[in-house]
Amino acid sequence: MDSAENDMSDTLQELPLGVLSPQVTQGSFHEPIAREDTQQSEQLDKSSLGLENVAAQKPSFQPRQTSGKYNLNDFHILRTLGTGSFGRVHLVRSNHNGRFYAMKVLKKKTIVKLKQVEHTNDERRMLSVVAHPFIIRMWGTFQDHQQVFMIMDYIEGGELFSLLRKSQRFPNPVAKFYAAEVCLALEYLHSLDIIYRDLKPENVLLDKNGHVKITDFGFAKFVPDVTFTLCGTPDYIAPEVVSTKPYNKSVDWWSFGILIFEMLAGYTPFYDSNTMKTYENILNAELQFPPFFQADVQDLLSKLITRDLSKRLGNLQNGSDDVKNHPWFSEVVWEKLLCRNIETPYEPPVQAGQGDTSQYDRYPEEEITYGRDGEDTHRELFSEF
């Protein structure tokens, strides 16, 4: 067994799962924001900089054929797995192959009201092109009069967020394992010129073996150059986004630093119950480490969570290699990790098999009205679904 494997397996003993009661050190979850004038400001800013064609450029990759394959009658809806600002995710079972899937449902009216049409279409587009071991796979999309639907793999192990809150904080090797898998996912997205823009523990799911699956591409976008939209989740947003400067992929490396910090500390570095104060902290506050942070991780975090873009790791000449080659990751055998060939620090207890929902919180169920006839004034806005 090589050093990386040793490192990870040690963590099984260290992780105090189920021993500590859930402890919420700050707001119970990180709520996303998307500025309401998103589309308008993006257009204004682009044209003023002569970048009008950036958004219109097509990715160099071909989307998989995902629309028109399914409709609501293909699935039996079982229960709610999660709710977000823009929609609800249900566990569903296919009437054809008996398999379980996650069905994300977004109400067209809400999308339009919150000015998320572009983001929703981008989410669909981005998910239809990505294929990576640590990223959720989408199988198809469709729409009815009032909703759009996305069918994805159901990931049984729950959110990294729940595990983190139960554990309070992760030991160094556990945080390192999850960070390393997330790092490979970000590296892959960036290689396709996709910025993810919403990295946080709620959007990192664990599969039944304990490997990472990144979900929620609601803010992901094809950006070969720079973009402007204020979106993300306050604690995790990079300073250049807060100050509405043009920004690029490096915002994901900032958030990656915040994720590592939160996994190790149990809280995010710039948190304040007042969101405006959080932004102020992101722009001005000094990054302070708890005393138990080791020197190598302090070094890595100070190079990721830096406001100076010319110094931020991931944004330099060697791109993601600088992150992967940092001493904190020295035990990680990246090729083995990518093949999921490294023992996970924690296997979610999903004894009931594929449709087990024990790792997800219960949400109040609403009456299902999907598929009903009604006025559909927005079909043309979602023509790709």
Ligand SMILES: Nc1ncnc2c1ncn2[C@@H]1O[C@H](COP(=O)(O)OP(=O)(O)OP(=O)(O)O)[C@@H](O)[C@H]1O
């Ligand atoms: N493929 C999946 N398998 C299992 N659970 C999932 C899956 N996708 C999403 N979920 C659950 O549903 C929750 C909400 O999903 P998602 O984040 O995509 O919705 P959202 O409306 O965009 O949320 P947000 O407000 O965070 O942007 C997730 O945090 C997770 O708990």
